Amino acid sequence: MKKIKRLTSLLLAIVLVFGMTACTSDTGASSTGGGDTPPASTGSGELIKVGVVNNPPSESGYREANVKDMEAVFSKDNGYELKTFYSIKNDEQLQAAQGFITDGVDYLLISAAETTGWDEVLKKAQEAGIKVYLFDRMIDVDESLYEAAVVSDMAKEGETAVNWLLSQNLDTYNVIHIQGAMGSDAQIGRTGALDAQFASGKMNKVVQQTATWDEAEAKKIVETVINSGEDFNVIYAENDGMAKGAVAALDEHGITHGVDGKVIVMGFDCNKWALRELLAKSWNYDGQCSPFQAGVISDFIKSGSAPSSKVIYNEEKGFDAKTLTQEDIDTYGLGE
Amino acid sequence: MKDNTKKSFDIKSIFRGGLGQLTIPIIAIALLVIFNLIRDPSFFSIGFSSNNEGNTVLEGNLISIINSASELAVLAIGMTLVTAACGGQDISVGAAAAIAGSAFVKVLKSGSEIGAGTVIAAFILACVVAMIFGAFNGTLVAVFKIQPMIATLILYTCGRSIAYWINGGATPTVSSPIITAIGSFIPGIPVPTPVIIVIVMIVLFKLLFRFTSLELLTQSVGINGSAARLNGINTTFIKLLSFIFLGICVAVAGCIGVSRLGLINHETLLLDIEMDAILAVAIGGNNLGGGRFKISGSILGAYIIQMLTITLYAMKVPSTDVKAYKAIVIVILVVIGSPVVKQKFNRFMTQLQMKKNQTAVKEGGKA
Incomplete structure (x- = not known):
């Protein structure tokens, strides 16, 4: 009896540790991966600070590719300093966006978990002179609050x-x-x-x-x-x-x-x-x-010109x- | 006249408990069969055809029902044991199956070639993993005395994340003749392999009950834990064991699910099957509060659920509505099978019997 108890508690400990590592690995995305079309490097000069608020890569194969693409395009080699936050919870995302604004990022990229609740944060970003791009998902706010949304049609x-x-x-x-x-x-x-x-x-x-x-x-x-x-x-x-x-x-x-x-x-x-x-x-x-919106957004950032339209559809192919x-x-x- | 009385006696004996617990599921299956035969007489026709690998195989709605219910039937076996021993249900079986399936695929993909040895090793690892998680659930329930539904809620919540982590975030695919054979047909055998696996599982559990006193011990623990303990039964161990057996069932179900498609998707593999498995146990007439159980009832329950689904699909009911229709039928089945209704029904039957006896006595007196 005692033996079984000892054995089971040991088992329990192992399983708990096992489970924990599994949970932490959810948020840690690997940084390798193939991007779509990395823009030309700007070489020297100051790094452009970009904050990305996204859903976690565990959501789907799509999201995984999306996260990898973001990390590949907004890399140091391409002249960016990237900060990322991944969560499926809207309030956690809002907090993180708030944090990025306080940190003084130049650009804020958002794929929101929910379409609502973003008004205040985006207004704060606008006051701080931070340009906001939405990707993959739209948000229910006035379109003056963001530069453009790059989404799939x-x-x-x-x-x-x-x-x-x-x-x-x-x-x-x-x-x-x-x-x-x-x-x-x-x-x-x-x-x-x-x-x-x-x-x-x-x-x-x-x-x-x-x-x-x-x-x-x-x-x-x-x-x-x-x-x-x-x-x-x-x-x-x-x-x-x-x-x-x-x-x-x-x-x-x-x-x-x-x-x-x-x-x-x-x-x-x-x-x-x-x-x-x-x-x-x-x-x-x-x-x-296509989960590859990073290249499109990067092109806008690098060219410095505002997008012609508020909603930009990512080009998508069909394969025969x-x-x-x-x-x-x-x-x-x-x-x- | 004589024939008539004989017939009514037969029917009554079914209600009275000639089959006992299995009455409701058998009637339900009969009704579904009759309904389908009226709707479409050819619904149950079975034929032979040749599949894309060139094997002669059985096909037809009946085969589809029995085949696609396989995972559910296997899980229902384990779920019955847990229900009987612990008086509660494991709601993490779907998530645990995703973990076991992921472990299965992980081993399959580790080598360059998938041989019989790899498949066996992968299956054994899947079993071990599922048994560990079963033991984890069992420990919470048996040692820490946590309500089974709450204890298994933990794995229900994080199980698919763990599966995701094992898969490395992708939906890995495996293609090998052996996996196809497990998931659909073994060359030369026209019966779907998952059906054969279910039969093997049933035989194994029957043998287990035949040669050990597990069935009796489980029932006594479920009926009255303290009495069982006072009689020297290790209730903690029996409860833990039921979860470990469920773990094996989970691994088998997970591996079948993966083999069917040659793909593991941690989000959708055996999604929501825990609810169907619990329902199968309930429809099978088992007491969800623990105690006496019949595995055969739960397996019938599993086939009823699947027959219902396929029937609704065949009627082209929009699949968004399928769940609602399923719910209606299941509510009826569960209510009819509930102790209150059963008691009322039994009382009604005895009253009927008494009246008959009285009239018989009166008539006898007159004569």
Whole structure:
């Protein structure tokens, strides 16, 4: 009995330590990583102080690439002194922004956890002469309070994908549409363009279901359609993971997919592993959701000119399995 | 006339406890089957097809249901044990499965090639990791006497972060014929591998109960802990053990989940499965306050939940609404299975029986 107690308490201690290191590693981002297009070095002179308030890299593969890109672009070599803070909590982010203002940064870059509550902090920044750029996410404030917001145009991502699909000139389009978490920006944007096609009758909706970004759920949805015997030739999944789940169902039921296959497979986000599926011709299309806003913002800072518009859409591509190269994967792929 | 009385006797015996605990889940399955047959007579048709690896495999809705319920069924086994011994539930199984799955993938990716040895080593490590976390939960519950739901809330909260840390922040993918075989079909065997794994797990636990007194000990600890202790049973150990067994189930479920897709996503792997696992235990007629239990009930519960989901999908119910419909059915099942309703029902049945006896006696007297 005593032995067991001693053993279990030792176990407990180990697990606690284990857990703690796990939690701390959440906030510490690695500083290596490939940036998009690092701007030319300014060489000597004073460093430009930049404070970045962002969500933690643990949030997603997207965020991880985003954080790495920020750290690569706003490096000392490029003439910047970078301060970062990562949290998913809005009030913690607000405090950190407050702190950056007190520290006297030149530029404040924000990807907010929530759209509200930023008024006061941004006013303080303006009073202190600090220029504010928003990236990835918008904030509910008067647009005079920030220089510009560099964001993804999710609706355009959907349009690019649907236009690509139309350019395939299929005789009929019987589409299984697997949606992301309902109400999320990505879902609304990527659904819009396809919904328009369903409404116009150009494409047939075999099924339209949300799998809430869950791969296994996507597989179930496709499996149910296969079992029902309904015909389909396109799978439009709103992220890579769900496309992979869908493909697993196709494989199990002996339905060919990809280039020269029966079913066209489309995904989003451009994870490296997904692009490799494209390269292997097992999928057909992957739409980019670019986390690389740092280069765009850095260009504005370096040129000193104010952006022409308050909302600047990050340029995003769509990749076709027929034309994708290994180079594209290395440049645009997220994760490993 | 004779036939009639015979029939009513049979039905009553089912209600009365010929099957006891399993009455409700079996009726629920029967209703779902009938509903589906009316809706679409071909719903349960099973056929053979050839998958993209060229193997002949079974396919059909029934196969999909049994196959996709595998993780849930395995977890339901462990959850039943924990429920019986501790009178509470582990809400961290989904997060723990993400950790186990991450450990599994980590080992798989450590070598250049994925051979059978690597897979076995990876599975063993996943089991060890899940058992350690199970022991952590178990220690909090058994030694520190913390409410199971609160104790496991800790791992529920930080588990997926730990999985993230193991994965190094990405969603690593693994592709290997062996992993595909575990997640879908072994060449030459038309039954999905996860289903085979569930059967193996059930057999293992049945053997465990057959050759040890674990079942009896667990029940006595669950029914009355102090009485069990006074009788010389190490209640702390039994409770801890139930969590460690659940750990093994968690590892198995996590590895199946990863193998199905060849991908580990710490955010979505077996998301919200803890609630389904607890529901499976409840639908299976097990007392959530601990004590007597039937593993078979929980497994039936797991298949009911999955059949419900697939039915709703097949009816093209928007998946945003699926959870609401599921909730309605489950509320009905749980209420019917609740002690209050059962008691009322039993009283009603005995009254009916008594009336019948009385009339029989009267008739007998007249004759």
